[in-house]
Amino acid sequence: MAQAVKKVVNKVPALVGAALTYSKPRLATFWHYARVELVPPSPAEIPKAIEAAKGLIRSYQTGRLGQTTVKDAIRNGLVTTEVLMWFYIGECIGKGGIVGYDV
């Protein structure tokens, strides 16, 4: 038993090192995208977003939306899903808990 525990304890630094080696480039990639995607929009960007939303409605009305490729549709679907998930994160913040309402 003691030997097994000793083996595990000896492996921990190697595991931590491997975890760091694995995660560092991925964290760098994440930070590279988060720096530009997750910051709040500046006041100049909001009119552009409204214009893009109007363009989306226009393209739906003209029927151009049906001409999207499957690849683009999947990508847009993933982006939309990610945006919807932020709503649930906001709900967790608003209700003051993660699971359920603590009433």
Next chain:
Amino acid sequence: MVAIYQRLTVTTEQAVEIKLILFICRSSRKTARWSALLLGVIYGKQRFDYLKPIAEEERRVEEAEKKAREEQERIYKQLSEANSDTILK
């Protein structure tokens, strides 16, 4: 040659429309994310404020019912003890 070139190109208006369709615009993604976050916070807070008094009322009612039930049980117990109390024991 000119006809092929004309077929292969899109007008500027069509290109802008295609770009808008594709939801590539970063500012629209950022605005959508932060708007969704804000809406979620507001929704969560409102739902919490709506549910809190309902839950308190339910707890109060449950407390009152529990008291009444325990009182009933106490009376029943006393009565049963009184009935079983005989000199024959």
